[in-house]
Amino acid sequence: MRIDYEFKDKVDLYVLIPTIILVLIGLISIYSSTFNNSTAENNFQRQFLFVLAAFMISMIIYFLPTNSFKFSSIPLYFLGIILLIAVLVVGKTVSGSKSWLAFGPIGFQPSEFMKIATILMLSYYLSRNNADIDSIKDIFVALLIGFIPVFLILLEPDMGTSIIFFFMILTILFYKGLSLLWIVVVISPACVALSAIFGTLPFIVSLVLCLTIIFLLSKDLFFTGSVIGINIAAGFLADFVFNILSPHQQDRIRSFIDPTSDPLKTGYNSIQAMVAVGSGGLFGKGFMKGNQTQLQYIPEQWTDFIFCTIGEEFGFVGSMFVIILFLILMHRILSNASSTKDEFLRLVQIGIFSVIFIHFFINVGMVIGLVPVIGVPLPFVSYGGSSLIANVIMISIVLNIYRSRKNFA
Amino acid sequence: MNKFNSGSSDRGVILYIILLGIITIFSIRLFQMQIINQKEYDLKSAGNSIKAIEQIPFRGVFYDRNLNLLVDNIPAYTLRITPAYYDTSLNKILDAVLGFEEGMVSSILQKNRIYSKYVPIKIKRGIDFNVVSWLEENTNFLPGVDYVVEMQRGYPFGVMGSHLFGYTKEISPEQYKLEKDYYKPGDYVGHNGIEKAYEKELRGVKGYKYVLVDSKRKEIDRYKNGEADRESVKGKDLVLSIDGYAQKAAEEEMKGKRGAVVAIEPSSGEILALVSSPEYDLNQFSYVTTKEFLEKIYSDPADPLFNRATMSLKPPGSTFKILAALVALEMGVIDENTIINCGGGFTFGRFFKCHGSHGATNVVRAIEKSCNTFFYQLIYKIGLNNLKRYAMEFGFSRKTGIDIGEEAAGLITDESYYEKIYGKNWPRSILASLGIGQGEISVTPLQLAFFTALTANNGKSFKPHVVKGYLDNKNGKIVKYKFPEVKTSIRKDVFDIVKKGMYLVVNGNGTATHIRSNDFKIAGKTGTAQNPHGKDHALFIGFAPFENPKIAIAVVVENVGFGGTHAAPIAKKVIEAYLNKEINSNNNNSFSQLTQNEVMNAN
Secondary structure, three states, X not given: OHHHHHHHHHOOHHHHHHHHHHHHHHHHHHHHHHOOOHHHOOHHHHHHHHHHHHHHHHHHHHHOOOOHHHHHHHHHHHHHHXXXXXXXXXXXXXXXXXXXXXXXXXXXXXXXXXXHHHHHHHHHHHOOOOOOOOOHHHHHHHHHHHHHHXXXXXXXXXXXXXXXXXHHHHHHHHHHOOOHHHHHHHHHHHHHHHHHHHOHHHHHHHHHHHHHHHHHHHOOXXXXXXXXXXXXXXXXXXXXXXXXXXXXXXXXXXXXXXXHHOOOOHHHHHHHHHHHHHOOOOOOOOOOOOHHHHOOOOOOOOOOOHHHHHHHHHHHHHHHHHHHHHHHHHHHXXXXXXXXXOHHHHHHHXXXXXXXXXXXXXXXXXHOOOOOOOOOOOOOOOOOHHHHHHHHHHHXXXXXXXXXHHHHO | OOHHHOOHHHHHHHHHHHHHHHHHHHHHHHHHHHHHOHHHHHHHHHHOOEEEEEEOOOOOOEEOOOOOEEEEEEEEEEEEEOHHHOOHHHHHHHHHHHOOOOOHHHHHHHHOOOOOOOOOEEEEEEEOHHHHHHHHHOHHHOOOEEEEEEEEEEOOOOXXXXXHHOEEEEOOHHHHHHOOOOOOOOOEEEEOHHHHHOHHHHOOEOEEEEEEEOOOOOEEEEHHHHOOOEOOEOOOEEEEOOOHHHHHHHHHHHOOOOEXXXXXXXXXXXXXXXXXXXXXXXXXXXXXXXXXXXXXXXXXXXXXOOOHHHHOOEOOHHHHHHHHHHHHHHHOOOOOOOOEEEOOEEEEOEEEEOOOOOEEEOHHHHHHHOOHHHHHHHHHHHOHHHHHHHHHHOOOOOOOOOOOOOOOOOEEOOHHHHHHHHXXXXXXXXXXXXXXXXXXXXXXXXXXXXXXXXXXXXXXXXXXXXXXXXXXXXXXXXXXXXXXXXXOOOOHHHHHHHHHHHHHHHHOOOOOHHHOOOOOOOEEEEEEEOOOOOOOEEEEEEEEOOOOOOEEEEEEEOOOOOHHHHOHHHHHHHHHHHHXXXXXXXXXXXXXXXXXXXXXXXX
């Protein structure tokens, strides 16, 4: 049919349909997990309104001229930086992090939108005609663009979002063609910093390991030496940041080492989440019938632990359905990126892919006990307006690029 | 530089590989959790669905020594609301029906918002039967409102026993902190009296019923068919040494007066009656204590909450002459025939008055007439330290160790006491009034009664107690608790002489001849304790029957005047209530005979 063909031509159904289904699954799961909770009674209705708002915003984004993304990258990026500073000054503290800006009854997390702005800015910078991913200056500026927001977000402090940013920046640079040496150079301070939290010995071991690899790759003693300085600084900085983290965030990091050591406190969520998913079996316990979910063994399940509801009430079949939807979606974004000739739009799509992928990896990995408990939402599914709208905007950008793909082929 | 930065298409492939790798790992993990290890997780999840329902056992009841039921359990109704099904527009109606101030129901519900909506919230305990029938009639219009039956104490024999029984009340946070292993917040525990002292016997053992709940916390089935359940064990039914009739008579007699009555069986130390007046209604405490009631009782100048029987300290007055006589005879400073001449008083530094001129007086006559002159002089012969030593043998100046509640130790001074105040040359004239039980000397009614019991039984008894044992419900036998024996070092013939005097107080020409009885012989001693703040306190100690004492009694009535007039008649009424029934029961109450024979020892 002709009309059908035209629609398919204008809209990437491989992106649109999985997104819609995931949002609907999210609504169903939020309904189930908040039904018996008196403090979260209205969350389903609120999420429904967020979905409507996201839909309207996505229509606008979809019909924007595609080159407007490029022009708006610089202003959006600086607006984002201003908002991140504003949040540190006048932000509202929610569960230990000062990450919310409130305008009357409406509040949002600037860090969610900063993801988009950073993707656009980084892509813009790296897609300049004379951009050279092997030049130290370009690498340095790119890292600066990426890590200024990370630094501001760490101050909130919001571990989860900072980690998302870190891997997002890394993915974009990696795709652009950052050399293996530089990848190690970028990752090493993070590794060293993380080890520093666990003590002095891990700190020294990871430091020596990273530097050995860097020296072997670069064969440059001076270069290696300067990286040593950065790494040691990162180690001390990490220790400093760890100490300013809120106690519950410290506990979360510690409890990952051994979740059973303190089963009633921080490890509790992780264990109960696994019990919920595991007890779901092949077909699940049925909608609204999961006792882990309904008896509220997992606090605030409708946010970061929403995958438990799916695993428990819809079983292996339901879980795999969600995973396959994510696979289709991410695969499609990745292949769209590969077939986009415009360097800026290609990098933007890679950035969007990375954000969804890292959220998915950390969130689902956390619920099934493969990743430490880090508070990040499951895209499209978890309760939360900022996250949902930011993710839908990113999908709209992908759809927008698909709509106008012939102009950039 | 190397192949990794040759172009983004290669990098894209690497991203693909990572994506597929992660998806594969996640899928395997989910398969492992949800298919292979599903049983293991399901078991843990099922554990989360097992609800333990506490089964609160019946609290042990109290029988008196004749196995009359004094304290039992009666059902009381508690109104509950299950918020999930409840319509808050009913708040106003419920406030009105329950007699609450407006907004009370709503505020209780608000306070309990943190709990699941499916857990019923107790709104008011001990609701009226009228409210229950109203609930029953309107149940269709009251969604989420219901009531449960809980147990409340009842007092079927008509004995108040406010200071004796005590009451049960929700556990205090302080006590809960100490005994977290058994109690839960909201549990009822004994406060005061027997309820408190025998809490561990009375409470029984909680049971648990395990049920499976569905995702709405609704019970769906029993867990393992009830195999894991633990039955609750009913608390022990205590058999008190109290005689319901004597207790009731004492309470009757003390109505409107301030004071205390304690009666003890001399041979066993068993307390037959223990009354502190004014009393208060235990029912007011045991369930819902209204603010008005608390304010009233705390502001009452008569202080009804104060247990006068074990806590109030008064000078023993002339009743103390009995002890002085016993000590003097035992020490040999006088014998039965020692004569002291009473010319209306005694001079030692100053003049100490007697209330008459008794002439040549021996110890028996001195007791009969309560001659002060005789005892003023006796104390100098005994010496204060000796008096104190013997007094302590009889339980004065220390706690008797009664099995319930708080008690005061009282005070008998010795020489070092005055040396500390006045130095080595303390004025010996102080002694004179101590000899007649006045001045710096204080005892509790319980101590007086126990002293009388020891005297009646020639210096031998058991620690005073109100609980005999418990009723073994399997065979209907009484398992007795053991109490330590108490013995004094005074010879029997000394007791005989002193008791002769006590006999004459009532049956000769003494101070209490008006309570003479034809059914049995009462022996006793009156006392009047001077009270600098008002009218004197009236005291009487006594025992009966004289030949074979079955009851010893002490009566203290505050601020009324002479002991013979005000305290002795009360003692007679209580003795009558106890002995007449005892005489009757020997003839026609075979039940009490039966149980007497079936008495079994705990060891």
